[in-house]
Amino acid sequence: MQHDVIDARISPNGSLDVLSRLEVTKLLNASQGDLYPLFRNSSLAVLNYGDYLDDGRELLERFKDFNIRVIQEERGIKLDLRNAPASAFVDGKIIRGINEHLFAVLRDIVYVDDTINNNPRFDLQTSNGITNAVFHILRNARIMRPGINPRLVVCWGGHSISPTEYDYSKEVGYELGLRGLDICTGCGPGAMKGPMKGATIGHAKQRIYTGRYLGITEPGIIASESPNPIVNSLVIMPDIEKRLEAFVRIGHAMIVFPGGVGTAEEILYMLGILLDPENSRIPMPLIFTGPAEAAGYFDQIDHFITQTLGPAARQMYRIIIDDPETVARKILEGVEQVHQFRLKTDDAFYFNWMLNVDLSLQLPFEPTHANMRSLNLHRNQPPHLLASNLRRAFSGIVAGNVKDAGIRAIEEHGVFEISGDARIMEPLDQLLAAFVEQKRMKLPTTCYNPCYQLITEEARA
Structure with a gap:
C-alpha cells in the first residue's frame, strides 16, 4: 500500500533556535553517527501523527525510505526531511506542533x-544517580517551573480504548481543567489524548x-x-523506567483510565512505590476511573491486585466509576x-525528591527470554x-506486543515463558485472559496472538 510522502527542510522553534557552533557540531555528529537509527525512528514516529499503529515495526517498514x-x-541548524509522512504537513508546511515535537x-x-x-557524574547503577x-x-527540557503551586495530574490509560471510554476521559479532563489543574500523560492517543482535550475546554472557559x-x-x-497535537511540552526519556520515574517525580496526583498491559505495568509501578514502607507518610492520590462499561475492567484489576499483593495494596487507590466531577x-x-x-x-513543588523509588524499579529491564523466565x-x-517484578512481567509483554525488538525476539525464539507461584500465576492468567477477551491487547480490528506462556512452579515440578 502506498503512503503519501513529502520532502521538506524545517527550522526549529523554541529551545534549539540559539546554539553555539560547538553545540551545532555535536548535534551534527550525533545525528549522523551511532545515534542516527534512534533519532531517525523516533522522528518518524512524531511525523506519523494521526495514523496510530499498534506494531512499532509496521511503521518502520511502511516508511523504509524516510x-x-x-x-x-550560519545561524544554526535545520532538519532536512526526505519521504516524510505527508500527514504532518498542511499545504506543504509542517504543522507547528509537530515541528516542536521533532526538535524535542x-x-x-x-x-x-x-x-x-x-558521564561519571551520573552513576546509572545507583538509585540516586x-x-x-x-x-x-x-x-534540560524546561519542564521544571519553580514558584508554581502543585497542580499537575498524571493520567494513565490505554491508547486503543473504546469511543465511550475516550469520551469519558475527556469529561474527566474537562472537570480537571475547570479546576485549574494541568495534565501530564504518555502523550499518545486514547486515554492519553482525551484528558488533554477535555482540559483545553475547561481551561478556555476559565480563561486560563x-x-x-x-x-x-x-x-x-x-x-x-x-x-498527539495537544501536547505543548514533549520529553523523550531514555527508557520506560526513567519515563515512569519522571511521571511520579513531577506529578501531584495520578488517575488511571482503562487500558491494557501497559496500563497494568504503570499501576504496578505505582503500587511498588506506594507499598514501600519508606513512602508510607508521603501523600500521592491515586484514582482508577472509567465509564460504566469499564466497571468490569477495574473489578478484574482490583481482584488481581488483592490476590497477588494483598489487602494492603487495595488501600492505596480508590475506584470511582462514571462520575467525572467526583x-x-x-x-x-x-x-x-x-x-x-x-x-x-x-520539598520542591516541581520534583518529588522525598519519594523513594527502589532500584528494582529504576534499572532498565531488558525483556529477553532468559530474563522473563527468571523473574521472581x-x-x-x-x-x-x-x-x-510483576511490573517487569507486564513490561516484557508490552515489548512482545508492540516494540520492534520484542516482536522480532518472539518471532525468532518463540513466546516468553513466565513462571511463578500458582497463587500469583492464576490471577495473572485470569487478568491477561480478560484483556484478550476485551480486546485490550491490540486494536479491536486485529486478532491477538499471545507472546507469552504462563507456567506455575507446581506444574513445572
Missing part, C-alpha cells in the same frame, strides 16, 4: 547521549491561557503512541494535601518488590 539529516547553517526528539536524544550516558539523571533530563499538556514518552514505545473534586483535594505536605517538609514471581519477598 531519511532525516541535521543541516548546519533531537534535543532529548542528543542531551542524554552527550551529558548523561558515560538514576534520579539525578531523570531530574537533569527534565530540567497557560495550561500545560505535558507528554512523556520513550523511544521503545513512541512508534505505537505518536505524540474524580476531579477528589483529585483537587489530594493535590491540596500534597501542597501542604511539601510546604511542611520543604513468588511470595518470598515484600509486596513492593513483588509489585516491581
Whole structure:
C-alpha cells in the first residue's frame, strides 16, 4: 500500500533556535553517527501523527525510505526531511506542533547521549544517580517551573480504548481543567489524548491561557503512541523506567483510565512505590476511573491486585466509576494535601525528591527470554518488590506486543515463558485472559496472538 510522502527542510522553534557552533557540531555528529537509527525512528514516529499503529515495526517498514539529516547553517541548524509522512504537513508546511515535537526528539536524544550516558557524574547503577539523571533530563527540557503551586495530574490509560471510554476521559479532563489543574500523560492517543482535550475546554472557559499538556514518552514505545497535537511540552526519556520515574517525580496526583498491559505495568509501578514502607507518610492520590462499561475492567484489576499483593495494596487507590466531577473534586483535594505536605517538609513543588523509588524499579529491564523466565514471581519477598517484578512481567509483554525488538525476539525464539507461584500465576492468567477477551491487547480490528506462556512452579515440578 502506498503512503503519501513529502520532502521538506524545517527550522526549529523554541529551545534549539540559539546554539553555539560547538553545540551545532555535536548535534551534527550525533545525528549522523551511532545515534542516527534512534533519532531517525523516533522522528518518524512524531511525523506519523494521526495514523496510530499498534506494531512499532509496521511503521518502520511502511516508511523504509524516510531519511532525516541535521543541516548546519550560519545561524544554526535545520532538519532536512526526505519521504516524510505527508500527514504532518498542511499545504506543504509542517504543522507547528509537530515541528516542536521533532526538535524535542533531537534535543532529548542528543542531551542524554552527550551529558548523561558515560558521564561519571551520573552513576546509572545507583538509585540516586538514576534520579539525578531523570531530574537533569527534565530540567534540560524546561519542564521544571519553580514558584508554581502543585497542580499537575498524571493520567494513565490505554491508547486503543473504546469511543465511550475516550469520551469519558475527556469529561474527566474537562472537570480537571475547570479546576485549574494541568495534565501530564504518555502523550499518545486514547486515554492519553482525551484528558488533554477535555482540559483545553475547561481551561478556555476559565480563561486560563497557560495550561500545560505535558507528554512523556520513550523511544521503545513512541512508534505505537505518536505524540498527539495537544501536547505543548514533549520529553523523550531514555527508557520506560526513567519515563515512569519522571511521571511520579513531577506529578501531584495520578488517575488511571482503562487500558491494557501497559496500563497494568504503570499501576504496578505505582503500587511498588506506594507499598514501600519508606513512602508510607508521603501523600500521592491515586484514582482508577472509567465509564460504566469499564466497571468490569477495574473489578478484574482490583481482584488481581488483592490476590497477588494483598489487602494492603487495595488501600492505596480508590475506584470511582462514571462520575467525572467526583474524580476531579477528589483529585483537587489530594493535590491540596500534597501542597501542604511539601510546604511542611520543604520539598520542591516541581520534583518529588522525598519519594523513594527502589532500584528494582529504576534499572532498565531488558525483556529477553532468559530474563522473563527468571523473574521472581513468588511470595518470598515484600509486596513492593513483588509489585516491581510483576511490573517487569507486564513490561516484557508490552515489548512482545508492540516494540520492534520484542516482536522480532518472539518471532525468532518463540513466546516468553513466565513462571511463578500458582497463587500469583492464576490471577495473572485470569487478568491477561480478560484483556484478550476485551480486546485490550491490540486494536479491536486485529486478532491477538499471545507472546507469552504462563507456567506455575507446581506444574513445572
